[in-house]
Amino acid sequence: MKYELKDNQPVASNIASKGLIKEISDQNLAALTNQGVLSFPAALKSSPDLSASDSYLITHYKGQLWTTNIVGFLSIRTSQLEIGLRVDSSQNQFFLRYMIYRALHLNLSSELGLNIGKMTGTKILAMFIPALLNKAMQAGIYKEYENKQFNDYQLHGAIDVKRQLKVNVPFVGKFATNGHQFTRDTELLELIRHALEAIKADVNLRNLLNRDQTIRKNVALIVANTPNYQLKNRQKVIAQSKKIQLRNNYFLNYLPLIRICRAFLEGTELQQGSKSILNGILIDAAWLFEEYIGAVIEENFVHSHNKIGQDKQYLFKDRVDKGLIYPDYLKKGEIQVPVDAKYKFPEGIASHDRLQMMAYMLRFQSNRGVLIHLSGTDVAVSDTVQIEGQYVDDESRPQVTEYGIGVSQAGQWEQFLMDMHKQEKQLCQFLSGFTTY
Structure with a gap:
């Protein structure tokens, strides 16, 4: 069944x-x-x-x-x-x-x-x-000991008396021994x-x-x-x-x-x-989606690989608990725009996801942050959430952009591949326009 x-x-x-x-x-x-x-x-x-x-x-x-x-x-x-x-x-x-x-x-x-x-x-x-x-x-290459019989002029281990008498009489200087040696062809x-x-x-x-x-x-x-x-x-x-x-x-x-x-x-x-x-x-589909997005945008973004403790960051200075954080990706260069991948549909993006992104934006002094998720259809969607409060102008107002990547529903692999290449190109072009103010 x-x-x-x-x-x-x-x-x-x-x-x-x-x-x-x-x-x-x-x-x-x-x-x-x-x-x-x-x-x-x-x-x-x-x-x-x-x-x-x-x-x-x-x-x-x-x-x-x-x-x-x-x-x-x-x-x-x-x-x-x-x-x-x-x-x-x-x-x-x-x-x-x-x-x-x-x-x-x-x-x-x-x-x-x-x-x-x-x-x-x-x-x-x-x-x-x-x-x-x-x-x-x-x-390294796996290796292990193997039992081996020797018959030469060196002592490799215990002498095999029966074999010694059979092959080395009269004695000509050789020893029939049983020993161990490393081998890689296992x-x-x-x-x-x-x-x-x-x-x-x-x-x-x-x-x-x-x-x-x-x-x-x-x-x-x-x-x-x-x-x-x-x-x-x-x-x-x-x-x-x-x-x-x-x-x-x-x-x-x-x-x-x-x-x-x-x-x-x-x-x-x-x-x-x-x-x-x-x-x-x-x-783990959430891990897989994060690694996939990392592969798509790796040319312009650093993937923190939080699952192996690589490129970890901290929120607080001069504290025992420094607030360990792992933004999924940071834009390369001096302008560090944080980007996170969420294996969710638009309706699944919750307040805690946005609050997490706000913490990243505060830490990297960025007024812009991006959440990448699934659109739920074969068409990409995007939405911007602006932060409440008094600011000099809209350009200085922090905002979180939520970008949903489309997934092709094609029934043929060749068409699916073409569709996904277009989606990925569209995502990279979208991210290339992000700067911090």
Whole structure:
């Protein structure tokens, strides 16, 4: 049985009573992760904005069951649940896939030959592999000890008496020993290599591995350290990968990569292991939207990346509690106009969102601030909220502009891509006119 829902929507009573929905209701992401679910951005980086203990996939609110900002898919036994973006039309989920690629890769263009509109099933998992590989490789190439037999002029470990008598009599100076040595060509790296080769072989995916210098370098390192790779061994490597255990916590960032690579190669649902109850991928749509907007406007704005504590700012001077703040984006240069992304429709922008922006404007001495949200249609909308009070003129009066980006409802990927490029160009042109007074 498959259930299809949208984010931030009430769950119909006839669905809320079903087994799968009842089992995951009011379970936080920490609990779901322990049962085998992979969540983003947690798999990429720590995320104070998405607390695993405080975030829920489906929860009760005012006596009714609701979905939240978390989207994705998961399964349990024979039941499957898919939660899509409420802004996406029908079943195509173009905007979800598009934001994933922009958030993880930042350089989608029609010239890349990467048609993510045609990606279905586990091919979507391939989109995560470059980012997870880069994250894992921050710890360096994975290596482990392997048992090995030696027969040379050095003592590498304990002498194998039986083998010594068999191969080194009469004695010519060689020793038959059993020892341990580090190796990089492990089952783990072989699994990653096979996933990378499978991506290279797919005309719709191969450009995932060419997007920047970092991923190209890491792919080259994996290739260089897996000299025993053979395509004919793929099924054997996949089977052996299910027994992989990381005994060194230093390499824990390889775990999400292993799971994604295995699921991609198998072409099945994401699984953690034979004891898993749940499996799947969940994505914080609010995080995804923020990263997407950051990719669109990165040329002229600095993205603070609050989820990793980068570019943090403070409100107060000479205080123990300095009032830590993270405006999503600040305009580059001396004129620092704060911009925030809100995964909301116009009617969802609340007073606290505007008050937060006012604090940013005060901190950066700007009379202008921008909230970027979803328009709720395929057409962009904008509205300006002026601040009450006595000012010299309207130009000096602080104001918060709320800009809703449109999302194409096209049924064909090529048209959707053209529409979104127009929307993004329109947004960048709109922001380019902002200055502070």
